[in-house]
Amino acid sequence: MTNTSSETPELARCGTCSVRHKAVCGALSDAELARLNQIARTRMVSSGQTIISDEAEPDFFANIVGGVVKLTKTLADGRQQIVGLLFPPDFLGRTFRHEAPYLAEAATNVELCCFSRQAFEGMIKEYPSLEHRLFENTLDELDSARDWMLLLGRKTAQEKVASFLLMIARRAPNIGCSHSEELKFVRFSLPLSRAEIADYIGLTIETVSRHFTKLRTDGVIQIESNRDITVPDIDILAERADLDDI
Amino acid sequence: MTNTSSETPELARCGTCSVRHKAVCGALSDAELARLNQIARTRMVSSGQTIISDEAEPDFFANIVGGVVKLTKTLADGRQQIVGLLFPPDFLGRTFRHEAPYLAEAATNVELCCFSRQAFEGMIKEYPSLEHRLFENTLDELDSARDWMLLLGRKTAQEKVASFLLMIARRAPNIGCSHSEELKFVRFSLPLSRAEIADYIGLTIETVSRHFTKLRTDGVIQIESNRDITVPDIDILAERADLDDI
DNA sequence: CGACACTTTGACTGTAGTCAATGTAAGTGG
DNA sequence: CCACTTACATTGACTACAGTCAAAGTGTCG
Numbered sequence: 001m002t003n004t005s006s007e008t009p010e011l012a013r014c015g016t017c018s019v020r021h022k023a024v025c026g027a028l029s030d031a032e033l034a035r036l037n038q039i040a041r042t043r044m045v046s047s048g049q050t051i052i053s054d055e056a057e058p059d060f061f062a063n064i065v066g067g068v069v070k071l072t073k074t075l076a077d078g079r080q081q082i083v084g085l086l087f088p089p090d091f092l093g094r095t096f097r098h099e100a101p102y103l104a105e106a107a108t109n110v111e112l113c114c115f116s117r118q119a120f121e122g123m124i125k126e127y128p129s130l131e132h133r134l135f136e137n138t139l140d141e142l143d144s145a146r147d148w149m150l151l152l153g154r155k156t157a158q159e160k161v162a163s164f165l166l167m168i169a170r171r172a173p174n175i176g177c178s179h180s181e182e183l184k185f186v187r188f189s190l191p192l193s194r195a196e197i198a199d200y201i202g203l204t205i206e207t208v209s210r211h212f213t214k215l216r217t218d219g220v221i222q223i224e225s226n227r228d229i230t231v232p233d234i235d236i237l238a239e240r241a242d243l244d245d246i
Numbered sequence: 247m248t249n250t251s252s253e254t255p256e257l258a259r260c261g262t263c264s265v266r267h268k269a270v271c272g273a274l275s276d277a278e279l280a281r282l283n284q285i286a287r288t289r290m291v292s293s294g295q296t297i298i299s300d301e302a303e304p305d306f307f308a309n310i311v312g313g314v315v316k317l318t319k320t321l322a323d324g325r326q327q328i329v330g331l332l333f334p335p336d337f338l339g340r341t342f343r344h345e346a347p348y349l350a351e352a353a354t355n356v357e358l359c360c361f362s363r364q365a366f367e368g369m370i371k372e373y374p375s376l377e378h379r380l381f382e383n384t385l386d387e388l389d390s391a392r393d394w395m396l397l398l399g400r401k402t403a404q405e406k407v408a409s410f411l412l413m414i415a416r417r418a419p420n421i422g423c424s425h426s427e428e429l430k431f432v433r434f435s436l437p438l439s440r441a442e443i444a445d446y447i448g449l450t451i452e453t454v455s456r457h458f459t460k461l462r463t464d465g466v467i468q469i470e471s472n473r474d475i476t477v478p479d480i481d482i483l484a485e486r487a488d489l490d491d492i
Numbered sequence: 493c494g495a496c497a498c499t500t501t502g503a504c505t506g507t508a509g510t511c512a513a514t515g516t517a518a519g520t521g522g
Numbered sequence: 523c524c525a526c527t528t529a530c531a532t533t534g535a536c537t538a539c540a541g542t543c544a545a546a547g548t549g550t551c552g
Contacts, residue, residue: 073396075488081399083392094389096382101389128374135381136342142384143340143347145391146319146329152398153448154325157508194531202399207508209532226517226531242321403540440499453540455500472499472549 014040017113019089023063027133032123039119045106051092052104060114061093067110068191071102072199082200084141085191087171091137095121107191152202155242160201161211162240165221169231187230194226215240260286263359265335269309273379278369285365291352297338298350306360307339313356314437317348318445328446330387331437333417337383341367353437398448401488406447407457408486411467415477433476440472461486 014020014037025033043062045051051069052058064086071084083102086092092104092112124131151163172188192200198208215221220237222230231237260266260283271279289308291297297315298304310332317330329348332338338350338358370377397409418434438446444454461467466483468476477483 071392073392075396075400077488079400081396083395094385096385102392128377131374131378131381135377135384138381138384138388139340139342142388142391145388145395146317146348148395149329149391149398150319150321150327152395153327153445154321193529199399204509205531206510206533210508213532242323439497450541451499452501452542456540459500 013037017065019063019065019113023089023113024091024130024133024137025063027129028127032127032130036115036123039115039123041114043112043114045110045112047106047108047110049106050103051106051110051112052100054100054103056100057098058093058100059117061091061095061117061120062112062114064088064090064092065111065113068107069104069110070107070192070196070200071104073102080199081202082196084145085200091134093117095124095134107196157203157207158211158214158240159242160203161197161208161215162220162237163242164197164201165215165229165231166234166237166241169234169237184233184235185231186234187224187228190227190229259283263311265309265311265359269335269359270337270376270379270383271309273375274373278373278376282361282369285361285369287360289358289360291356291358293352293354293356295352296349297352297356297358298346300346300349302346303344304339304346305363307337307341307363307366308358308360310334310336310338311357311359314353315350315356316353316438316442316446317350319348326445327448328442330391331446337380339363341370341380353442403449403453404457404460404486405488406449407443407454407461408466408483409488410443410447411461411475411477412480412483412487415480415483430479430481431477432480433470433474436473436475 014025014033017023017025020026025036028036042065045067051062054073065088067088069086069090069092070082071086072080072082074080085107086104094100124134151160155163168190169186169188172186190197194205194208194212198205201208212221212223215237216223220231220240222232224230260271260279263269263271266272271282274282288311291313297308300319311334313334315332315336315338316328317332318326318328320326331353340346370380397406401409414436415432415434418432436443440451440454440458444451447454458467458469461483462469466477466486468478470476
C-alpha cells in the first residue's frame with residue numbers, strides 16, 4: 001500500500017522473468033518471445049487499486065507476475081461477488097470482447113506484465129500456439145468457476161470457509177508460503193480481508209469470522225494474525241471442506 | 247422419454263443442418279466441412295439419459311442440434327449443482343483433458359452431432375479457425391458461469407427464480423417459443439423440472455415452488471402448466487431479477 | 493380407474509443475516 | 523511516548539429467509 005500505480009512502466013525483461021515458462025509466454029519460441037518483449041511493459045499496482053474497470057474498455061492485457069488480482073461483479077444495490085482470483089502466472093483480460101464483464105482490482109500489491117490490446121491480439125492471430133495456450137488457460141478457469149458454483153450453491157458456511165482456506169493453501173506456493181515435506185503442514189498469508197473472503201464465498205463478514213473462530217477452537221487452523229494462517233494437517237481441513245465431487 | 251439413445255447413429259448431413267452456421271462448424275470452409283462431415287454422426291438421446299459420465303473418459307465431442315443438456319456436479323452426500331445448461335448450437339465436451347469434470351445429461355430429448363475425440367482434436371490442430379471458434383465459445387461460457395456465480399452467491403430466492411426464468415426466456419428461441427413483436431410478451435416451455443431448477447439456482451424444490459407461486463399471484467408470470475410459462479411483460483420479470491451488474 | 497411422479501402448500505426449524513457493541517492492531521500527532 | 527483515530531475483526535443478541543418434514547393436490551400414463 002506504499003506506492004500507487006507506477007507512472008513510468010518499463011520495458012519487460014523476459015530473460016529474467018519469474019513466470020517466463022509458466023505464463024502464456026511459455027507457448028512462444030525465443031524469436032516470437034523477442035517480439036512479445038517489444039510490446040511488454042512492467043507495471044506495479046498497489047493493493048486496492050483498480051486495474052480494469054467494468055465501465056471502460058480496457059486497452060491492454062497482462063500476465064500476473066506477482067501478487068493477487070480479484071475479479072468482482074456488483075449488483076445495483078451494492079452486493080458484490082468475487083468471481084475469480086488470479087495468481088501468478090495467470091493471464092488477465094477478456095480477449096475478443098471490448099467491454100470488460102467484471103472489475104479487476106489488486107487484492108495485494110501486484111506486478112503486471114502488460115501488452116497493448118491491439119498488438120497482442122495481432123500476435124494471437126499470427127501464432128496459433130499462443131491462442132492455444134490462452135484457450136487452455138480459459139478452459140481451466142471455466143473448470144474452476146464451475147467448482148466454485150458448486151461451493152456457492154450447495155455448501156454450508158463451514159464448508160465454504162474450509163474450501164476457501166484449502167484453495168489458498170494449494171495456490172499459495174505461487175505467492176510464497178511454507179509447508180512441510182509431506183505437505184500436511186502449511187502456513188500462508190491470506191491475500192484477502194474478511195470482507196473480501198465473504199464476497200468470494202457468498203457469506204457475510206460476521207459469518208466468515210465466526211467460522212474462522214470455529215475452525216480455530218476445533219484445532220483445524222491456527223490464526224497467527226488476521227492474515228496469517230497455519231494449518232497443522234491439511235487433510236483435516238479438507239474433511240471440513242467436504243472434498244468436492246464424486 | 248420415448249426412445250433411449252439410438253443404437254445406429256447415422257452419418258450427419260451438414261448441408262441440411264439447422265445449426266450449420268451457428269455452431270463451431272461455422273468456422274469451417276466447405277472443403278473443411280466436408281472432412282468434418284466424414285467423422286460426424288447424428289445421435290438421439292432421450293430425456294434423463296447420461297451423455298457423458300463424470301467417471302469415465304468420454305471419447306467424443308458433440309454439437310447440440312436440438313434439446314437441452316445439463317452439466318451437473320455432485321458432492322459426496324448427494325447434494326447437486328447444475329453448473330451449465332447447453333442449448334443449440336452449443337458445443338459439448340472438454341477438449342484437451344480426458345477426465346470429464348462433470349456429468350452431462352439430457353434434460354429433454356436431445357439431438358447431437360458427435361465427433362470422435364481423436365479425429366476432432368486432430369482437426370483442431372490443423373484448423374486454427376476451428377480452435378478459435380471453440381475458444382470464443384469457451385470465453386462466453388466462462389462469462390455465463392461468472393454471471394451465475396453472482397446469482398448463486400448474492401441473490402435472494404426471489405431474484406434467483408426470476409433470473410432463471412429470464413435466462414430461459416432469452417435462450418428459449420433456440421428451443422422453440424413464441425413472443426410478441428416488441429419482445430415484451432413471451433411464452434416458453436421449461437426444459438427443467440422444479441428439482442432441476444432448484445439444483446441450478448441453489449435452492450430447494452419447495453422454495454422454488456413457493457416463489458413460482460409468488461410470481462404468479464403477483465401477476466408477473468402465468469403458469470399454463472408445470473412446464474409452460476407465459477410472461478406478459480418481460481421487463482417486469484427483469485425487475486424481479488435485479489438486473490445484474492452496474 | 494389407480495398408480496406414480498411431480499408439484500404445491502402448510503407448519504415448524506435452523507442457519508446465516510442483521511444490527512450493535514466490543515476488541516485489536518497499526519498509524520498519527522500532540 | 524502515549525492518547526487518539528481509523529480500519530478491520532470478533533462476539534453477542536435477535537431476526538428472517540430458506541430449509542426440513544409432512545401432507546395434500548395435480549397430472550399423466552398404463
